[in-house]
Amino acid sequence: MKNRLILSFVLLLCILEAKATHIVGGQLFITENKNSSYNYKIGLTMYFDALNGNPGAEDDVAYIYVFRKRDNASVGYVSAPKIERKNVTYANPLCGISSTETIMISYASDVLLESTVFNDPGGYYMVWDRCCRNAAITNIKSPGSAGSLFYLEFPPIVKNNKVFSNSSPVFPAIQGDYACVNSPFYFNFGGTDADGDSLTYRLITPLQGYSTKDRPGIQAIGSSSYPTLTWIDGITNANIIPGSKPLTVDPKTGMLSVTPGNLGLYVFAVQIDEFRNGVKIGTLTRDFQLKVVDCPKMSAPKILFKQKGSSSFYNSNQIVTIKDGDPNCFEVMVTDPTINDLIKVQGHAINQTNDYFSLFPLEYKTTVANDTMRFQVCLDECFITYDNRPIRIELIAQDQSCPIPLMDTLVIYIRRESSGNNPPVVTTSLQTDYVHVVAGTAVSFTVFGKDSDSDTLSLSGAGENFTLSSKSMIFKTAGGKASVQSDFNWVPPCNALEGDTLKVDFIAEDLRCAGSGLKASKTIYFIVDQSPNHSPAITTSLVTSDVSYMLGSHGGITFQVKAIDPDTNTISLSASGRGFELKSVGISFENKTGIKQLISDFSWYPDCSLMNGDSSQLFTIDFTARDKSCTASLDTISVTISLRDLETESEIDLPNVITPNGDGKNDCLVFQELPAGTCNDQFKDVTIFNRWGKQIYFSKDKTKDWCPNDISGGYYYYVIKYTKRTYKGGLTVLK
Structure with a gap:
């Protein structure tokens, strides 16, 4: 079921009335859902006594309550439905006993935790409070009336205005093993953390909570100190399961170990603290029960090795040297005092990525007491000691003892000479x-x-x-x-x-x-x-940086720009107009990048469109050479170009007589000699009339002369028009 974390509590009436007797243990969890609108999963893993428990007490829904840690204020609760139910297995399935059968039940729900709610720096905690525990528990008072409270602290989901992602540790399913009185027993309670946080473990007194036999499923309340179970006389956290070696937990790995001294059913709890960058960010409690029974006496196998030619068995203070040409295999023995016991052997290299050795046979069955098996350890070609540092191989012999296999380990240090493989x-x-x-x-x-x-x-x-x-x-x-x-x-x-x-x-x-x-x-x-950086230098081929240009001049404005840098740094050469884009006025200049020396041509053919009705205009262009070194330096040179309009001529000078006789002299009225005009007073057209006022010639092209070869001689009139001026006159054509 997916829902928001319910932020207002309701009275839970008519539910959870059956006594959940024979709760064996469990823990809460919270897991981040990546890339999901329901950003977290909250749930409970519970272990239930399948043989002695009340079937009617197995809940279909677990109610998990959430509180703010700073002031124990309620935040809401999650209604988590049952999602999984399965039998707990044994480390050795052949070792099951009729008095122990445990079921693992999981409850979970995807929820939306709002960042505006879960942002308190002090963090939050959740609890599940339910009664009752197994009445057969040995090490606490009134076990059948004792409740179970599972507890988990988690950090805010936002810290310093940034998302703070975190999931609680994940634990493998607990195996339903039992311990044998006066025999060593090991129980892995360790977990892994998806966020890479470090975990520490310590034994604590299990929490009892506020649920009772009469009110087995209550609405949980917030507290900074929940009630704990009451140990029987003589039991403390130092000897929760008493014996020659009382129950302990490895603070780094979570491995439990005990050699119990008495039969019974013992409840215990481990607190797991979660640290990130040395700062504690979370805590949870994990409960379970361990049954101690009277088992047939079992003895572990013994693994032995004797070097060829040696009269004594190998010990770990020795180094076995195998020279080039020696046999690749050697023999190891395993003895076991138990008849019809299946012995398995395995091995691996401790300080090497690959084993590069094999064992055979890998198992055998004893037929008599203290039977002996011999197996071969054969080294591969790549089992080589290159740096004179011996390789450690670990050989393990394991039997089928109950409740957990017994084993013996032998570590052998081997130095094997190179087989001719030379280093690169x-x-x-x-x-x-x-x-x-x-x-x-x-x-x-x-x-x-x-x-x-x-x-x-x-x-x-x-x-x-x-x-x-x-x-x-x-x-x-x-x-x-x-x-x-x-x-x-x-x-x-x-x-x-x-x-x-x-x-x-x-x-x-x-x-x-x-x-x-x-x-x-x-x-x-x-x-x-130190970087010996020199600044670049920039020059132009101009004699002066001030250029005057009259519109209508031939050749335009052209020159070269050069950038030089003695270093090997990349340099750039660029140009920019002050208040205008070069291309918008028709200037051609290529920006360049390179090393040592750069040369780029400047060319411009300005026209009257740039004058805006004025007789002169100024244009300044900045040329920059810049290097790309760490101490970026540059050099700049500026060129100012003054554009001037042509000067106005008040009169025109045309001949008053032409003689179109084909002698190449004075044959035409030459208009090319007319004034060029200015940007504001430009040539428009020329018209010629005969003496009766009839138009006999018209042209808008000043470059075309009038050569009257097909008309009769006489007197003619011309009209020459400019934008602002008109010139009139007459001439005689002689033939």
Whole structure:
């Protein structure tokens, strides 16, 4: 069922009236639901005595109540339906006893926890309060009337205005094992944390809560100190299960151990505290019961090894040396005093990634008392000691004792000489292992890995106390057979401090035997020097930075701009107009990027459209050379261009006689000699009339002259129009 956490309590009438007798144990949990609108799952895992419990007391719904830790104010409750019910298994299924059968029941609901509600820095806690426990419990008073309260603290879901994600620890299902009186027993109560938080464990007195025999399912109330169970006389937290070795819990792993001295049914609780970055952020209690019974005496197997030629059995203070050419296998013995007991052996290397050895046979059954099995330990080709450091192998013999298998462990230290597999070699294209670098200047070289045995190699790089990526170093891991190479590239960042020395190890690993540790490395030292940066310089091919240009002039405005930098830093050359875009006025200039020297051409052919009715206009262009070093510097030069309109001519000078006789002299009325005009007074057209006022010629093109070859001689009139002026006159055509 999915719901919001109910924020107002209701009276729970007519529910939970059946006594939940024989509650064996359990714990609460809260788990973040990633990428879900219901952002958390809240629930309960409960263990129930299947043989002696009241079936009617098995609830279909668990009511879990939530409180604010700061003031125990109620926040709401979750109605969690039953989602799973299954029998608890035994470590050894053959060891079940008729007096013990436990059921694990899980309740859970997806809920929406609002950040506006669950933001109190002090955090929150939830409880499940229910009666009653198993009446046969040995170590507490009035067990049949004792309630069970499961408790869990959790942090706010928002801290410092940021989402604070957290899930409570997850525990494997408890196994329904029993302990044997006067025999060692181990019980794993440890959990894992999805957020990577650290967990600590300690034994506490189980919580009783406020539920009673008459009111087994009450509406829970908030409290800073819930009632606890009452131990019988002589029992404390130091001997919850008494015996030659009372019950203890490993504070780091959660492993419980006990050698009980008396028969009975013992309840206990473990408090698990959750820490993140050294700060406690959560707590939960986990209850359970352990039955101690009288078992047939069982004896553990014994594993023994005697080196060839030795008269005594091996002990862990010795190192077994196997030379090249010696047999790859040696024999180990296992004895067991029990008849018809199944013995299994297993082994693994402790200080090596791969085992590189095998065992056979892996099991046998004893036929007589103190029967002996012999098995072979055979070393593979890759079981090699390359650095003279012995490899530790752990051999374990395990029987089928109840309630948990008994075992014996033997650790053997083995030094085996190399079988001829040579380590790889690492070299670089550098002339030295010490590289002086400056911020902003690129460094690159090639790293090589070679193997004389033509084995497959892996070539990688690692910084000393830093990752390559954190320093912007680029080196890709490469693989290959016999030889491999990869390029190293680095542009030291601007925050590289002068005087720093960075060490990078380049490692070639021989992969013939994975995890063998056969590798070679080469260290390169990068020494950061002071950056000798020079500012760039910028010049133009102009004689002066002030250019005067009259519109209508031929050739336009052209010159070159040059940027020079003696360093190897990247430089840029750019231009910008003051208050205008270069392209918008027709200026052509290419921005460039490069090193040492950059040259770019400036060209402009301005026209009257730029004058805006004025007789002159000023345009200033800034040219900038900028380097890309860490101490970024620049140089700027400015060019001011003055555009002027043509001067107005008040008169025109045309001949009053033309002689179109084909002699090439004075044959035409030449209009090209007319005034060029100005931006505000431009040529429009020319018209010629005969003496009777008839138009005989018209043109808007000043470049076309009038050559009257097809008309008769006589006197003619012309009218020449400009935007603001008109010129009139006459001429004689002689033929």
